Amino acid sequence: MDATAQPLVFRPPRGGAEPWARLRRAIVGELHTDAASRGRYATDASIYQVQPLGVLVPAGDDDVRAAMAICAEAGMPILPRGGGSSQCGQTVGAALVIDHSKNLGRILELDVERRTVTVEPGIVLDALNARLAKDGLWFPVDVSTSAQATLGGMAGNNSCGSRSLAYGNMVHNVVAIEARLADGTEARFGPERDMRAEAPRVRDLLEALRAIGARERDEIARNVPKTMRRVGGYNADVFNPQSERPYTADGSVNFAHLLVGSEGTLAWTRALTLALSPLPRHRALGVVNFRSMREAMSSAQPLVTLHPSAVELVDRTMIELARANPAFRPVIERALIGEPEAILLVEFIGDDAATPLRQLDDLAALLGDIGLPDRLVRLPDAAAQKALWDVRKAGLNIMMSLRGDGKPVSFIEDCAVPLAHLADYVDRLTEIFRRHGTRGTWYAHASVGTLHVRPILDMRRDGAAKMRAIAEEASALVREYKGAFSGEHGDGLVRSEWVAWQFGQRLTRAFEEIKDLFDPAGVMNPGKIVRATRMDDATLFRYPPTHRTLAVDTALDWSAWDVRSDPATGALSSPGSGGDPAHGFAKAAEMCNNNGHCRKFDAGTMCPSYRVTRDEIHVTRGRANTLRLALSGAFGDDPAHPAVREALELCVSCKGCRRECPTGVDMARMKIEFQYQWQRRHGVAFADRLVATLPRWAPYASRVAPLVNLRNRIPMLARWVERPTGIAAARTVPSFRLQPFAGDAQAQAADADVVLLVDTFSRYFEPENVHAALAVLRAAGYRVAIAMPQAGDPVSRPLCCGRTYLAHGLVDEARREALRVVQALAPHVARGAAIVGLEPSCLLSLRDEFLALHLGADAERLAARALLIEEFLARERAAGRCALPLRALAERRALVHGHCHQKAFDAAGVVVTVLRWIPGLDVAPIESSCCGMAGAFGYATSHFDVSRRMAEASLLPAVRAAGRDTLVVADGTSCRHQIADFTRTTGSREALHAIRVLARALDETAPRTPAPAQSTQA
């Protein structure tokens, strides 16, 4: 490895390899000590990177107990970890990382009457709340990362939600913590009165803690900020309450509260008992529009007197970002009056519908009183409220997706100041940013004086110096206003240094005593909260001064990522000017900021392989980190490292991340590039080449279709060919047709309105889909041509988009195929015809990968005119040019499974739209991620099980539950095949392309009207 590459520090514990061997023997779960696994756990959502010694993914609490005992003996540090979404570096360190998020997520006891729940630390907030909702309850610490934050991690950080004004932080909602100390002592920390009969070790500990509390009583009163949003240091104020919202109703001591916010430095949390709240039945949202940021901030204090559940800020920059997004524009514009500089989202909740609405009236009256009449937009309905909350989140995401080395950095993002000073604080901090040549976008929790702001800094160059300078100046403001330096995100590596500044030397010594009482050997997450490193210790940065990028001769065009950004204006330099030796490939991988959003299980697509494995290696973040490390030389000088190959193995290239990752990490594209790089060095496996070259041999195979299809009929044959082809014998494969789609006599190439690009799959496996498309388009009055090779094309076979080549990293071959398509369609594009396709992964590659294949301006023009057939029909109907004669079908319902690429390009909803044109047909989308087939992925023997689990996650249960009077619709060839294959033994279901359903519903008796001339605009 090059001497300048970042070292993967590996400090073996006492006893050399022996503790690892013991660990391996003692645990049932997974123990990872390889460089790539450790690299994947070396980062969180902060700017830091520290290689752990190893990673334990325990199978259960017994594994943790055993591991902690071995670590205690070996003096090996321990770092507890949940979703790893911390922003301050509290989840990185040279320790054995114990990841509780995979297997320690059970609800242990739910007491609905007493409104408490006891959970294991790994349960994710959204999962918990989904269960609690059935009993009309919720756990109300609603962090933005609710889809990935674990309760153990939330307690570790004393997390705070948007509605903390109404419900408090974690510390206000934790009843008890069952903890294990580093020496193996187990105890239930809770209200002092319940902690009478403890073992001597615990009794002594509590006694010593009480003594510190009594001794430091005055110091606590002097130095602990009174703001509710204060999460730095240890909560020594359990002994002398300081928070404006007391931790306990009667001011009594609850020892669990000392563990809350301790960032894994005191004890391992085995289980937590939480106080629950009734789920609010009704909400109303008022949006107050302000002419200046100062006006908004000055209004926060009077607004909270109305007891809202949330007051959230959205500033001008975010408003504009939302407006720039077509999907969000109508939502944000509904909330605006004129051109405000800032808006405050003021939410009220109540058990009856009238109360929050009445509070909106009070809000309007108050605004009148403070000289701001007519500034309120009322959003009483739930759908509008949700849409606006989504915009607020998305605005932040767009901000985070800034390309170039300058990034919004979190280090003063959550300072909390009393509301009376909020306006001055914002003004003065903005001025500080300006002086340091940067800027920040303001958003979030105005109600509690915790405004989020991240100045844009380039941490590879002058960012560290600027960070310290800004932090010092910001801290002076916080001190002047008697606020808290850490009001939400904790201390970690970025702010532990500031603990002494905040709490004073004396209290900091007391914190050290507390640490030593719990953890005398100092093995629990060392270097956080006490005895910390400097925030600007660049050796701990993800991009330290020694960071390098390996040169890569890339096949795809990554130049859009290879840019520099101006921190003051956000302006980007021209594509390709960023100085990336990997031509933008490395910078694209570096877009992952580890926020963990891909660890989710909601209605979206991202990330199907994580959804079924729950492994860090199989989530977008794990893949991006592995690739980033490889490209930085962390594994050696060859970026095409087997560790990356392993991490990408279960990536189904669904493009879910392309759309749903806040920073737009596009792993599907990166997989193509990586496979290309790999194959350049290692060649192409026979099985991969076989599938990739399908368009070449399909014409011949179809001529002997009955023979080829025997594989599906004779199990012995399927088993014979399993090894050479890599295709699971348990699978059927699509059957070739003896009569593939062979052109169309009526096609009029010269003056066609629509040119149909027939993909290889439709042509050879399901030609009836092409016939259906022709019938529908013609019924709508369009002149249709079939896309044919350009005259003089030396290749005689039909056009193909090159998808199968791309899927296997054969970029040169894919480019050749794509070029044929671009050249053949250029004349049609030039005369304004629409280019329409049926298979989402094929057609959408014209709008996606074609643009990365260095094909020039013709490809860009083609991309602008390429539409899936439903998109075309919907567009035409919206323009009044498409009147399709349709009649009711025998079936009354249709369930639609969207292909992942349709979802990635926002083209899934339109399938539902066009099917709803059929009279009497009730059409509903299936909330599903990837079907698991994903091109050829699911056919592979090695993927069979994962593929089945992906399908079983939601798609197959929905299909099986559908009655026989329900049509199942799926536009993807592989999705249809997956459904057929896995319902074979349980009452076979055939899914149809939407165009077949439309064709079936065509009313042949209706008079045909030719379509009006088509617009030549895309």
Ligand SMILES: Cc1cc2nc3c(=O)[nH]c(=O)nc-3n(C[C@H](O)[C@H](O)[C@H](O)COP(=O)(O)OP(=O)(O)OC[C@H]3O[C@@H](n4cnc5c(N)ncnc54)[C@H](O)[C@@H]3O)c2cc1C
């Ligand atoms: C985009 C973004 C938005 C965010 N929004 C919010 C927000 O609205 N509010 C907020 O408060 N935070 C927010 N955060 C920070 C973070 O998401 C939260 O603090 C979250 O609760 C952390 O949960 P986690 O499971 O990821 O914990 P981790 O990051 O894995 O761990 C957090 C801490 O808890 C400790 N810990 C974990 N498990 C245990 C255990 N079993 N025993 C002892 N200690 C343990 C860890 O050592 C670490 O110090 C945000 C972060 C991002 C990236």
Ligand code: SF4
């Ligand atoms: S891949 Fe995207 S969603 Fe996942 S952690 Fe990275 S930035 Fe977040």
Ligand code: SF4
């Ligand atoms: S392309 Fe799909 S499977 Fe691959 S990382 Fe992205 S979301 Fe996950």
